[in-house]
Amino acid sequence: MRIAVLHGPNLNLLGERRPEKYGTATLAEISADVDQTAARFGASAVHFQSNHEGALVDWVHAHRNEIEAIVINPAGLTPVAFSLLDAIRDTGHPFAVVHISQWHALDGRERNDIFATSAAVYLTGAGWHGYALAIEALVFRARPQRELGRDVEVDVVRD
Template sequence: MRIAVLHGPNLNLLGARRPEKYGTTTLAEITADVDQTAAQWGATAVHYQSNHEGALVDWVHAHRDAVDAIVINPAGLTPVAYSLLDAIRDTDRPFAVVHISQWHALDGKDRNDIFAPLAAVYLAGAGWHGYALAVEALVFKVQNRVAAEASGNAAAGW
């Protein structure tokens, strides 16, 4: 099983950017933790980070048939990235949304997450560990779906 792990704008600066809010863990450290978690579950993670929505859309299009599930932290694109959401939805793969901080309470503002209603898994406020939790949850969901389909008991949706 291959799981795409996508990181949106500014996440390349994790560890240095606002450590009081996002911590001191770097994107490289998160990647290593996700890779270890995926391996423990018999999966492989492929990672991509971009500060540009179009680049993320292009990546999803290019890899849509090569992954079984997607983890995404859309970061600042969360309320506005409809083209990215459409690209992910069009893969027909389950996806998890991860926010390191508590997105809905960020800066005390009421925030809209356009990805939330369609996500199979949603994690906000679990810190960097949310990525590994999302991988674990998606592996579980995909394995259960495959087993259900094999036995003729597949339910619609993720």
């Protein structure tokens, strides 16, 4: 299973930008953790970050036939990136949304996440570890539990 991991605006500055909210792990460190998690489940990850919605859309279009699932942190694009959301939905692949912080509680402003209702998996506030959790959840959704050597039932529930 090949999983795309997409990072939106300002995430290239993780580790430097507001470490009190987003932690001290860099994007490279997070990507390495995601790669290890994916490998543990017999999957692989391909990473892309851009500060521009159009570049993310172009990447999804160019790679849609090379991937089977998507993990995305749309960051500041979260309430407005309808073209990115459409591109992701148009792949037909399951996708997970990851927000490092509590997206709805940031800066005391009301926030709308247009990705939330379409996501197969939605993780917010788990810090950078949310990416690895999203990989695990997508693999669990895609593969029978016996194939993974597990005897557990996994059901992702959305409100």
